[in-house]
Amino acid sequence: MPYEPPTHTVERSLRATTGCKIIAGVDEVGRGAWAGPVTVCAAVTGLRRPPEGLTDSKLISPKRRLELAGELESWVTSYALGHSSPQEIDELGMTAALRLAAVRALDALPVRPEAVILDGKHDYLGEPWRVRTVIKGDQSCIAVAAASVIAKVRRDAMMAELGGAAGEYEAFGFADNAGYPSPTHKTALEERGPTPYxxxxxxxxxxxxRWRHLKKVRVSAAAAALESGGQLGFDF
Structure with missing residues (x-):
């Protein structure tokens, strides 16, 4: 299916209106998974022409996505990954866990970005970051698309390694489903119960x-405050 390639339009707009020059595109993967971390990539690209075929990672075949990620990792000015563990997701709730992973990624960049382009409608990052949200930014914005591809490939590799660890979790099919819902994953859960991941x-x-008694329903007060519009008490 034909698609419009992503551009530097948002970066150019931010440069013109704010004077910011170091701008990171940020995207996440793993939000809807049953297992594994939520992973955020922050990528700084400048205004150079990207590798051919760059777009939202979900629109790229697995083979090409893997190739493209390798090209992007050497093409971007810099990138970094941040993760929130399943335990942090359970304790904090997804919004706060996403923010934690994003802050970890941004803090790991060699230079602090002056602005952030965040994929999606909602700003889960907040102050003190200067944030521009862009719906379908992973399709329209080069920096966000680059972050999307790198995050997807890196997290998939993590989950595949997890699934192959001594064969202990092979039955869950992590190498194929990356921790997302699938018939194989559900069958393994019914028979074996949840893993530490x-x-x-x-x-x-x-x-x-058989395993319903393991469900955690408590969400921390910090996460509840964030979900209701309050401020997080974390010192990032």
């Missing part, structure tokens, strides 16, 4: 009578 606050446990 599963999110125990997720609704999938409601459909597993």
């Amino acid at each position: 599963h999110r125990l606050s997720w609704a999938y446990l409601d459909a597993l009578p």
Whole structure:
């Protein structure tokens, strides 16, 4: 299916209106998974022409995505990854866990960005960062698309390694489903129960009578404050 390639339009706009020159594109992967971390990539690209075929990682074949990630990692000015563990997701809630992973990624960059382009509608990052949200930014914005591809490939590799660890979790099919819902994943959960890498606050446990007692329903006060519009008490 033809698509419009991403551009530097948003970066140019930010440069013109704010004077910011170091701008990071930020995207996440793993939000809807049952297992594994939520992973955020922050990528700084400048205004150079990107590798051919760059777009939202979900629109690229797995083979080309892997090739493209390798090209991007040497093409970008800099990039960094941040993760929030399943335990942090259970304790904090997804919004706060996303912010934690994003801050970890941004803090790991060699130079602090002056502005951030965040994929999606909602600003889960907030102050003190200067944030521009862009719906479908992973399709329209070069820096966000680059972050999307790198995050997807890196997290998929992590999950594949997890699934192959001594064969202990091979039955869950992490190499194929990356921790997302799938028939193989559900069957393994029914038979074996959740692993230490599963999110125990997720609704999938409601459909597993044998393991339902493991579900965590408590969310921290900090996460509750954030979800209701309050301020987080974390010192990042």
